Amino acid sequence: MEGKVSVEIVEKWLKGWCLSREVPFPVPYTSGFQVIVGDEKQKERYVFPELNDDFFRLAHSINEPWIHLKVSISPEEFISKIPERWRLQPQGYMMTCFQPMNFPEISLAKGYHLEFSEYNTTFVVRIAAENDEQASIGRVSLTDDMAVYDRIITEKNHQ
Incomplete structure (x- = not known):
């Protein structure tokens, strides 16, 4: 299902990410979203549900550091098509579960x-x-x- 994430799911996930990190909610940016993070090592982040021309245009237009681009696709599908100045970070994964989750009874280790x-x-x-x-x-x-x-x-x- 890689690369087939809906815009609605990405927007909801990104809102949750923003709540967790106490940063402003995402705003639409072309076919994706922009978040002003304001961190010294992450000024902004752009998130795209799919790889498209909007992603590539943005990748070619950004020249300043600490702006992150994210897309729901494997890096092999875009890394050779963006400028060499971009640095690939370790992959993260979006997981979904569309049914009730069951949590078993557990106990923590002593101490x-x-x-x-x-x-x-x-x-x-x-x-x-x-x-x-x-x-x-x-x-x-x-x-x-x-x-x-x-x-x-x-x-x-x-x-």
């Missing part, structure tokens, strides 16, 4: 505990060790009828 917090419509789940060292953290933002998981990390010494 770990769960902590919960929230902001806007984002819920943060943190797993901490006895010394309060962060072992793992993740966020889920609720937007429209979608849950968007973001920034899920397990620290190396707790894997």
Whole structure:
């Protein structure tokens, strides 16, 4: 199903991403979306549901650093067609689940505990060790009828 992500799903996912990161919502940009991130290592991000001429025109027009382009397709399909100044980042994946999710009863390893917090419509789940060292953290933002998981990390010494 690679490259066949609907515009509506990309927009909802991007809204959830924005909620998680507390940045302004996406605005339409040609056949994709633009987000003003405002971070020193990510000023803006452009997200396209599919590879098309809009993506290529933008890739050729941007000359400043720290602007990210994302498209739902494998890099092999575009990397040779964009300027060499672009740097490919590790791939990320958009996963979908269109049915109720079941969560089994689990318990944490001895010495770990769960902590919960929230902001806007984002819920943060943190797993901490006895010394309060962060072992793992993740966020889920609720937007429209979608849950968007973001920034899920397990620290190396707790894997």
